[in-house]
Amino acid sequence: MEMNSPIGPNALDAQRIVGKPLDRVDGRLKVTGSARYAYEMQQENTLYGFVVEASIGKGRIVSIDTRAAEKAPGVELVLTHRNAPAQGTGNHRDAHPVLTGPQVTRYGQPVAFVVAESFEQARAAAYLVDVKYDRSNGKYALHSNLDKARVPNPSDAPAADSAVGDFARAFASAPVQLDVTYTTPLQSHAMMEPHATLAMWDGDNLILHTANQMLNQGQQVIATTLKIPVENIRLISPFIGGGFGGKLWVNADAILAAIAARQLKRPVKIALTRQQIFHVTTHRSDTIQRLRLGTDSEGRILAIGHDVFSGNLPSEQTYEGAALQTRTLYAGPNRLTQHRQVPLDIPVASSMRAPGEAVGLMALECAMDELAEKLNLDPIELRVRNEPSEDPEKHIPYSSRHLIPCMQEGARRFGWDKRNPKPGQVRDGRWLVGIGMAAATRGNPLLLSKANVRLDPDGTCIVRMAMTDIGTGTYTILAQIAAEMLGLPMERVKVELGDTIFPQAAGSGGSWGAGSSGSALFEACNALREKLARTAGMDPATARFANGSIASGDQSRKLTDLVGVGMDADGEIRPGRNNKDFSQQSYGAHFAEVGVDEDTGEVRVRRMLGVFTAGRVLNAKTARSQAIGGMVFGVGAALHEEMTLDPRFGYFVNHDLAEYHVPVHADIPDIDAVFLAELDDQSNPLKSKGIGELGICGAGASIANAIYNACGARIRDYPITLDKLLSRLPVRT
Amino acid sequence: MKAFTYQRADSTAQAAAAAVKPGAKIIAGGTNLLDLMKLQVETPSNLVDINRLPLDKIEETPDGGLRIGTLVRNSDLAADPHVRQRYGVLSRALLAGASAQLRNKATTGGNLLQRTRCYYFYDVTKPCNKRSPGSGCAALAGFNRIHAVLGTSEHCIATHPSDMAVAMQALDAKVETVNRQGETKVIPIAEFYRLPGNTPEIETSLKSGEIITAVTLPPPPPGVQLYRKVRDRASYAFALVSVAAIVDTAHGRIRSARLAFGGLAHRPWRVAQAEQGLANTPANTATFNAAADAVLEGARGYVGNDFKIPLTRRTLHSVLAEITRT
Ligand SMILES: Cc1cc2nc3c(=O)[nH]c(=O)nc-3n(C[C@H](O)[C@H](O)[C@H](O)COP(=O)(O)OP(=O)(O)OC[C@H]3O[C@@H](n4cnc5c(N)ncnc54)[C@H](O)[C@@H]3O)c2cc1C
Numbered sequence A: 001m002e003m004n005s006p007i008g009p010n011a012l013d014a015q016r017i018v019g020k021p022l023d024r025v026d027g028r029l030k031v032t033g034s035a036r037y038a039y040e041m042q043q044e045n046t047l048y049g050f051v052v053e054a055s056i057g058k059g060r061i062v063s064i065d066t067r068a069a070e071k072a073p074g075v076e077l078v079l080t081h082r083n084a085p086a087q088g089t090g091n092h093r094d095a096h097p098v099l100t101g102p103q104v105t106r107y108g109q110p111v112a113f114v115v116a117e118s119f120e121q122a123r124a125a126a127y128l129v130d131v132k133y134d135r136s137n138g139k140y141a142l143h144s145n146l147d148k149a150r151v152p153n154p155s156d157a158p159a160a161d162s163a164v165g166d167f168a169r170a171f172a173s174a175p176v177q178l179d180v181t182y183t184t185p186l187q188s189h190a191m192m193e194p195h196a197t198l199a200m201w202d203g204d205n206l207i208l209h210t211a212n213q214m215l216n217q218g219q220q221v222i223a224t225t226l227k228i229p230v231e232n233i234r235l236i237s238p239f240i241g242g243g244f245g246g247k248l249w250v251n252a253d254a255i256l257a258a259i260a261a262r263q264l265k266r267p268v269k270i271a272l273t274r275q276q277i278f279h280v281t282t283h284r285s286d287t288i289q290r291l292r293l294g295t296d297s298e299g300r301i302l303a304i305g306h307d308v309f310s311g312n313l314p315s316e317q318t319y320e321g322a323a324l325q326t327r328t329l330y331a332g333p334n335r336l337t338q339h340r341q342v343p344l345d346i347p348v349a350s351s352m353r354a355p356g357e358a359v360g361l362m363a364l365e366c367a368m369d370e371l372a373e374k375l376n377l378d379p380i381e382l383r384v385r386n387e388p389s390e391d392p393e394k395h396i397p398y399s400s401r402h403l404i405p406c407m408q409e410g411a412r413r414f415g416w417d418k419r420n421p422k423p424g425q426v427r428d429g430r431w432l433v434g435i436g437m438a439a440a441t442r443g444n445p446l447l448l449s450k451a452n453v454r455l456d457p458d459g460t461c462i463v464r465m466a467m468t469d470i471g472t473g474t475y476t477i478l479a480q481i482a483a484e485m486l487g488l489p490m491e492r493v494k495v496e497l498g499d500t501i502f503p504q505a506a507g508s509g510g511s512w513g514a515g516s517s518g519s520a521l522f523e524a525c526n527a528l529r530e531k532l533a534r535t536a537g538m539d540p541a542t543a544r545f546a547n548g549s550i551a552s553g554d555q556s557r558k559l560t561d562l563v564g565v566g567m568d569a570d571g572e573i574r575p576g577r578n579n580k581d582f583s584q585q586s587y588g589a590h591f592a593e594v595g596v597d598e599d600t601g602e603v604r605v606r607r608m609l610g611v612f613t614a615g616r617v618l619n620a621k622t623a624r625s626q627a628i629g630g631m632v633f634g635v636g637a638a639l640h641e642e643m644t645l646d647p648r649f650g651y652f653v654n655h656d657l658a659e660y661h662v663p664v665h666a667d668i669p670d671i672d673a674v675f676l677a678e679l680d681d682q683s684n685p686l687k688s689k690g691i692g693e694l695g696i697c698g699a700g701a702s703i704a705n706a707i708y709n710a711c712g713a714r715i716r717d718y719p720i721t722l723d724k725l726l727s728r729l730p731v732r733t
Numbered sequence B: 001m002k003a004f005t006y007q008r009a010d011s012t013a014q015a016a017a018a019a020v021k022p023g024a025k026i027i028a029g030g031t032n033l034l035d036l037m038k039l040q041v042e043t044p045s046n047l048v049d050i051n052r053l054p055l056d057k058i059e060e061t062p063d064g065g066l067r068i069g070t071l072v073r074n075s076d077l078a079a080d081p082h083v084r085q086r087y088g089v090l091s092r093a094l095l096a097g098a099s100a101q102l103r104n105k106a107t108t109g110g111n112l113l114q115r116t117r118c119y120y121f122y123d124v125t126k127p128c129n130k131r132s133p134g135s136g137c138a139a140l141a142g143f144n145r146i147h148a149v150l151g152t153s154e155h156c157i158a159t160h161p162s163d164m165a166v167a168m169q170a171l172d173a174k175v176e177t178v179n180r181q182g183e184t185k186v187i188p189i190a191e192f193y194r195l196p197g198n199t200p201e202i203e204t205s206l207k208s209g210e211i212i213t214a215v216t217l218p219p220p221p222p223g224v225q226l227y228r229k230v231r232d233r234a235s236y237a238f239a240l241v242s243v244a245a246i247v248d249t250a251h252g253r254i255r256s257a258r259l260a261f262g263g264l265a266h267r268p269w270r271v272a273q274a275e276q277g278l279a280n281t282p283a284n285t286a287t288f289n290a291a292a293d294a295v296l297e298g299a300r301g302y303v304g305n306d307f308k309i310p311l312t313r314r315t316l317h318s319v320l321a322e323i324t325r326t
């Protein structure tokens, strides 16, 4: 099916199973440790690999002495650029060649790969590899290389620039103007499971157990890199311990293991260490964002401009799309957005936790807060006044948009009316207390996905696709869809994911997972319903599926009597006209209350609430968990997370979890997420929209706005750590 | 991690004899040592495991103090009724440190001897005088947000990361040791830690092979005890600045005060002059200010950590205001 028209009433609308807050079907496997992750796969005769990283940011390898490592106990192979095979090339989304030559383009680039009988032997030997470098001057810091900025042009992202009307003139003549610059830091995904792969060859066929979010894409990248046919590659990844974008693309672990396994004719296993993940894999670029907002005296936006700088390797086009939501969130006749990308000699910047919106809204939604204060308007009222009736740049309708109800319902639940708009007025002991809000929005993409559903004579339903579940609940919602569509109890449905021998799927990323894979399954179930109805001699349009039976009029047949040795059907969803003719986003509103210690500047979140609309909610429990997880990311982004670049070495200094801070339990107090009812008839057959990343979008801004309300300090440089607040707090002498 | 041999000590004397050999290293909880070994910051060739030694008791001493065996785990020490009742500052400091899992493993002696969290120290590809004497100090002109502002040298600006040691410093703890010859020694904590000077690799006054057996606490001084840790997140973060305070106040006047600081120097920081200055003065902003001046005498920031100077002042104000109010 291609999404070219509205969906209309369909079999999911009954919502007997879909939407219910059911426990995860894989929950028991996970809490008992029986869900096996890539590194836990056992294979006889396995060898272990350890990466040696470049310890310079840019330059050449002058010499690399592997003799001591090769002689070390247990070592079977030391791969370097001298003995690695030639590989295909491309940007990080197309290929991932390793050990290609003596050139070092970034810190942490693998320069050798040591393979031994045990992990400990490989690690010990890795320290014996003696690499001598000729260092050259690299460009490392974003802010000091802005003059080298270029217009990026990636094939898989919107154009870098957009313009409507005459921004410059409208801004210059606007009665109320705001011109502010926000910066967000370098961030690391910091997912729990490290990047890991077990690679083995069977003749010319490669099997990889690997932690990867998009298996079909990964297959392609590996084929290009290793120069082997796609059909020869099988990726298996039934469980992934978090990805957050860090496992969207193929990383060095998979390629190094595959190459070594081929040379050694034995399985090779590797997991990056926590410290290695920071440099060897991708991260989110820091951003510098200038926001210019011009309004009339009533607060109606006349001009809105958002300029963004981010960095990446010279060979990459990917940019951090921090201004993308600014193209669609608020009304206004004159608009300008620009993304500039600065070529830098640091590791690859790529997608992380709502790329674009996550950091874009931390600037835009704080600028809106600043603007509201300038106008002496309530921040919600300012947003209401700028609610667009259609997409202000594309001039197409929204598929569905309920931002205002989210804000209003959130305000009611949170007690927004008790907010004193004047900062620094509320205290609780040492704590200056403030509340803030921000809007949430995240695009709703749909990607090609296929599924197969099968009903066996014993009544078992098996769903198969090369989809992944990165901890979000995909297994569960897919089981719910199949159970609902075929009138089966949940226990009868077995969902099998994470294997490229199954039908091609979109994978998990960009909030497209549930909509794309769920719709493919919906289509497959529809096809199976039709087959079953026909077999039963019933009209597929009126047949009802319940309690393991199909019924029409007063006739009823057990499904198990109809399937013979088993009956299956395929389904497919493709994006279509709807994805061009409608502006599709999920929406929400965040509310946060924080305390700022008036002496030390320590900020602690006291409570948070997110109210969202995202079309049909497929499982109320996993949706809420996902939203809360995103809000926790928001706390991290506002208060904690930052990779610090040392420009002398071109590396991230705090590359471990002791010093790269993410929120811990004690940082997350009273937090809740609520979804308001909505169905989106234009998005996909499920009438759902993406929720994967919605929770993070705007969450950090609501905290920053609450900090301002608490103590009157507007910090435009994230994260808001106490050192930035100290000088803005009451004097203590 | 380099290959190493492992031996389990059956007696303190045996442990000391093994520990004095080149390349030997004591392992207690292992929560710091093993991390450093994985990164080859520490490369012992022989590990001497002391976990079976009978050094895990907390006993009252005849003078009314407490003797804490070196193998007492941080969580047990924090939960001990004597400690909670009479040495609240120590219990609080312990519970402000690390995480529950780490505290269950971490020992008293290991905590005292845990090494700095300086990022460059943790990465063997970077210059660091403490790890590799003479190689330079990458933190000096680098990222030094968590580094020291007091007692630094041009060779090293690392801090000692322990919370527990800060409270012990305020409590005038003594470190008991034994060496290979079986000779015991009692080292006042004020003399236990060293400033970096031009030998930042030497951190304490312990001699090679000298083993910590216990820490003793004299009876607590009068007054209210308080530990305040300022950090970047609510838990599981090292102190940017911490204060262990024991202040005796009556009718708005301070009778006596003890103040020790963490996060500021290569060792827990205590300034006699600041404490004496507070004694017999009214509890007000002026006296707090004078105390802060005395504590921060000679303080110097290195850009990234400049904020620690005003932060210390503000935190001290806050602590003294709170403690003299109660
Ligand atoms: C992520 C993380 C966060 C942390 N956060 C904090 C924090 O916020 N505050 C804090 O205070 N600490 C913190 N810690 C540090 C923790 O407190 C220490 O790791 C722990 O106290 C060390 O004790 P241990 O017994 O495990 O020492 P080990 O690792 O076993 O030993 C440490 C050192 O002491 C030596 N040693 C041990 N016992 C003896 C002895 N009896 N005689 C002679 N030498 C000995 C060892 O040879 C070694 O050099 C944190 C640690 C981690 C990993």
Ligand code: SF4
Pocket: B116, B118, B119, B120, B121, B127, B128, B129, B130, B131, B136, B137, B138, B139, B140, B155, B156, B157, B158, B200
């Ligand atoms: S501060 Fe000390 S520990 Fe850190 S790099 Fe400098 S010498 Fe090494």
